[in-house]
Amino acid sequence: MSEPSRTPKRHGRLVRFGAALVVLLALAGYLTVQYLTGGTGTPGCKVVSGKGDGASYRFTPEQAVNAATISAVGTGRGMPERAVAIALATALQESGLRNIRHGDRDSLGLFQQRPSQGWGTPNEIMDPTYASGVFYAHLAKVPGYTRLPLTVAAQRVQRSGFPQAYAKHEPDATLLAAALTGRAAATLTCTGRPGATRTTGSDAVRAALMRDFGRDVVQEAGAEVGGAPAPTPTPSAASKGAGRTVTLPVSPGAGSTAGHSSRERGWQLAHWAVANASALHIERVSYAGRVWTAGLTDSRWRESGTQGAGGAEQGAGAVRIVTAQ
Structure with missing residues (x-):
């Protein structure tokens, strides 16, 4: 009587070896991604409340860059933290804090400003520094804007078809403003x-x-040196x-x-x-x-x-x- 063929056993071992190799390669790929991204899979940012109440907001690096620019331009103009929060909430609603090249009719950029309405040229509006500056210039003209509800102050600038939409972003914008103006440390x-x-x-x-x-x-x-600016x-x-x-x-x-x-x-x-x-x-x-x-x-x-x-x-x-x- 002839011996049973060993081919099926060898085939089974090859299948198991191949499966194990696939798992090892997948694990190596996962560990590589974890190393390159610091263990998060996808780079991201987070701001937490300085009051220790557990409030937090997560956002992308792209949003972080734009939020930091909006805050820097505001404080550079001498605007208070409340103004920065209003600007951030507006940009969160209008563009998701992304500098987008599209929108309703000719709206563009972080604040969805319209060239046809005198906000600037398309190139100017697509510059986050310019767009932030012109937003603050309009906000500063709103009487008592720091005492107004955030959504009212934002609407006085934007003239949006959805005047209550800004309110839902106030908690996140407030956290961002506290951090990016430096009031809430670390x-x-x-x-x-x-x-x-x-x-x-x-x-x-x-x-x-x-x-x-x-x-x-x-x-x-x-x-200042001797009373004169250096x-x-x-x-x-x-x-x-x-x-x-x-x-x-x-x-x-x-x-x-x-x-x-x-x-x-x-x-x-x-x-x-x-x-x-x-x-x-x-x-x-x-x-x-x-x-x-x-x-x-x-x-x-x-x-x-x-x-x-x-x-x-x-x-x-x-x-x-x-x-x-």
Whole structure:
């Protein structure tokens, strides 16, 4: 009697081996994604309440960049936190905080402003800095806007066909405004490793800072010398240390034109940097003895744990931004 064929057994082993290989490859792919994104699968940002009441709002890196610009332009114009919250709620409703090239009729951009209604040219409206500035210019003309319900103040600017729509965004806009104006410290974080872009490095960070805040943001500490304003330095002179680091001294009284303390100004700059981390390839942000590092799975602000540069930075009231290149 001949022996039974071994072919079915070999075939079964090959099938099991192939299945195991597929599982291993899938696991390797998953771990690679977790490493590249800091353990989140998809990069994202989160802002939490500084009151410890558990309120939070999650949003994308793209939304974070636009929200940070809206806040920076507002405080740069001396607008209060309430104005920033109104602007953020408006952009959340009109565009989802995305700079879109379409909308109702000729509406464009973050606030869905219409060239035909005198808001600017299409190119101007698609510039988030310009769009934010012209929104605030109209808001400032609304009598008593800080005392009005948010949806009423927004509607006085937008003249929307859905005047009550802004109200539902007020909780999220309020959280964002508190963090991005610096009132709520260490409350905005982003997860995932920064993605490379064509414009990265410290020069790109300084250019973006000046675009959103104005050239004074990179001015050295001691803005006044002998009662006269010191000249604004060039972008290269504004960076302390070698190419990857941008240091922003926060002098006493900084941000006071918008009613903010120097501490709030520092946290505004620090949160702005975290919000722009993916776009500008920022790896680390530190301020007031706390540090945020890209790629950590929980992405919390942590104690710096050093008495060297971190301690000196805390004492000097400087925000330090370190880029990947």
